[in-house]
Amino acid sequence: MASKLIAPSLLAADFANLQRDIEMVNQSDADWFHIDIMDGVFVPNISFGMPVLQAIQKHAKKTLDVHLMIVDPDRYIKTFADLGSDVLTVHYEACPHLHRTIQAIKAEGMKAGVSLNPHTNVSLLEDTINDIDLVLIMSVNPGFGGQSFIENTYEKVKQLKALIERKGAKTIIEIDGGVTNKNAKQLVDAGADVLVAGSYVFKSNDQLETIKNLKAIVNT
Ligand SMILES: O=C(CO)[C@H](O)[C@H](O)COP(=O)(O)O
């Protein structure tokens, strides 16, 4: 069985000490950097944009997992490729031509991710799942870190896993929002492959130890 991955979300990092926090992730047992881009339109919050991502890319030594919470993401696919994104995830709810968007992400050499809001049913990916490299299931409403995990997520992960298997797809499943040591094991048991953790990692007293423990929990 492939090892399960941990992706600390820099949304919860100390932006006045961003390089320090990036180096912490570089040295940790974490696998990916999760980077949340919010436009204040698709979600009711603005996070950061291209200059900050450029600065992150200069120091980050692991996979850049970029989560776009923006309207009309097609406009910026090439820009995010040029900024070093390895995985580029768009929201299902923001893409009227999802199939075209997925192909455009892949054409730029990135893995294509599609994220589902808590209210969006997994079955809507029936016709695109074989083209999607990663599905990101939101386990909170997107826009803010530090929110409580929505319990219905376990059921959604199971439904998505069943869809992937039924279609013979190679898609991996990522979970984002309110992940802690309390729900991590149950999420991987339901079928998750990658867990994003923001506040749980960065607000802890020993971040390296927190990541190490989370990684151990999901791989036992
Ligand atoms: O996409 C996100 C919010 O829209 C963040 O990735 C997510 O909230 C992670 O933060 P936390 O672990 O603190 O919930």
Ligand SMILES: [Co+2]
């Ligand atoms: Co995110």
